[in-house]
Amino acid sequence: MQNLFDEITQRRGSGSVKWDATPEEVIPLWVADMDFPAAPPIRRAIEQRAAHGIYGYARVPDAYYEAIIRWFATRHDWHISRDHILYTTGVIPAVAAALRAVTLPGEKVLIQSPVYNCFYYSIRNAGCEVQDSPLVLGSDQRYTIDFADLEAKASDPRCTAMLLCNPHNPAGRVWSPNELTRIGDICHNHGVRVLSDEIHCELIMPGHVFTPFATLPMPWAQDAVVMNSPSKNFNIAGLQVANIIVPDPVVRRHIDCAINLHETCDLNPFGIDALIAAYNEGGEWLDALNLYLWQNFLALQDFVQRELPHLRLTPLEGTYLAWLDVRSLGIPTTAIEASLKEVERVWVNSGTLYGQDGFLRINLATQRTRLMEGLQRMAKGLERLQTTR
Ligand SMILES: Cc1ncc(COP(=O)(O)O)c(C=O)c1O
Structure with missing residues (x-):
């Protein structure tokens, strides 16, 4: 089951808000939907209906x-x-x-x-x-x-x-x-x-x-x-x-x-x-999904500890949306969001969208390799922003 979530999917050109409203080469870790195909029973039901x-x-x-x-x-x-x-x-x-x-x-x-x-x-x-x-x-x-x-x-x-x-x-x-x-x-x-x-x-x-x-x-x-x-x-x-x-x-x-x-x-x-x-x-698929999302969160947690030790992460109890405290950078997060998107080509949401400046929201519901690539880009950008501030 795990391999199912690891398999890279291509959503560009499929009319996806998350991907097709995102400039080329940008890794979208914003809108809250997942880069995984739906559970097989759901796909079968849809295919049957479509075939009618x-x-x-x-x-x-x-x-x-x-x-x-x-x-x-x-x-x-x-x-x-x-x-x-x-x-x-x-x-x-x-x-x-x-x-x-x-x-x-x-x-x-x-x-x-x-x-x-x-x-x-x-x-x-x-x-x-x-x-x-x-x-x-x-x-x-x-x-x-x-x-x-x-x-x-x-x-x-x-x-x-x-x-x-x-x-x-x-x-x-x-x-x-x-x-x-x-x-x-x-x-x-x-x-x-x-x-x-x-x-x-x-x-x-x-x-x-x-x-x-x-x-x-x-x-x-x-x-x-x-x-x-x-x-x-x-x-x-x-x-x-x-x-x-x-x-x-x-x-x-x-x-x-x-x-x-x-x-x-x-x-x-x-x-x-x-x-x-x-x-x-869909129960079995959902249980496997939650395990995968949890492992993505653990990977993020490990990444933050290693690469961004001056930043703090909120523990994840539910959802696939991580919340990273970047207040120590002293830069408005709308500016961080725009700059990461423009320069390092990764899109995470500014906390201001949800009513709190100083935080970034990261969508974890993607393949782990893609998530890690996105995080590397984000870390590089945050370092750039900190040194050029
Ligand atoms: C708390 C919450 N409610 C509602 C929605 C959207 O629901 P819908 O797309 O069914 O209108 C979201 C989407 O992210 C959400 O996070």
Whole structure:
């Protein structure tokens, strides 16, 4: 299985955002998708559908719901009722629908920066304001929550929802049941609805366990709105399929209306078949993938210790997105990103995109040889920038 992930793939010219929006010769370690082919059962399902030759409007079959329910029950001990599931074309469309359903323009939505850039846009697109409770970076480079600050922000009467990123992109945290419970208690006490984006929920590194927010043994857990998708985990983001799990019937009706208002209520036949194949048959591939991603992280960690000992890396608990602290260089990371791309021909994201200057986000989901080449280029560029500063 390991060799499968080591095999160099060519994505240039395939219409990939990650590769085709990247200048020639640049190694793209930015956009969060993976350079690996999808699991064989998914590819077979897509090939079968393609071979049929007719691609009319698709009806979502029972097998779709059954696959979701079985997967989350067996992998995460989360027992989802079929009638709680709404589908839409992506997790960001799900976030947009949830925000429209549970907030009013002018209200505030809590986030924990640094966080996925689209959270900022989605909140503003809903006519709301971002209410940030920044994560706290410890001396061990691990992010934790300042619960006193979270409570102070949640207690603002204009704050009505919290957009939680579980696991967290780009902080790499897999929130513990204790942390999630404290978040839930605070939100419940202040009338703030939790919208939990769990798109990265299967990308979990050894020693960590993902807790779906809705499995917390508290009555308020059933008030939460949970959004997930096989897209990030199985590298099928282009197939545009996601689900929203909403136990509360009134909120569910409002979100369903919002999905319809946004015209994002129809799935494509490939997305449906890929989801069914992923959840029914993708477990073994996913386990092998996580092992490979973990080894990539260890390779990065080793590289930083050897080649960039003055920089510090955040431990990776989940996702395939590493977070490197380059504040000691004293150079704005937007300038670092542009310069590395231009001169050494490697593209990593500036932390400013996620709300924090001084950090670089590195996508580890590529073949190890390519990752190491990208890291060599990055180290060379950082050295150049430091000496010419
Ligand atoms: C936390 C988070 N939510 C949502 C998305 C995007 O979801 P989609 O492509 O399904 O809209 C991403 C992509 O990186 C993400 O990191």
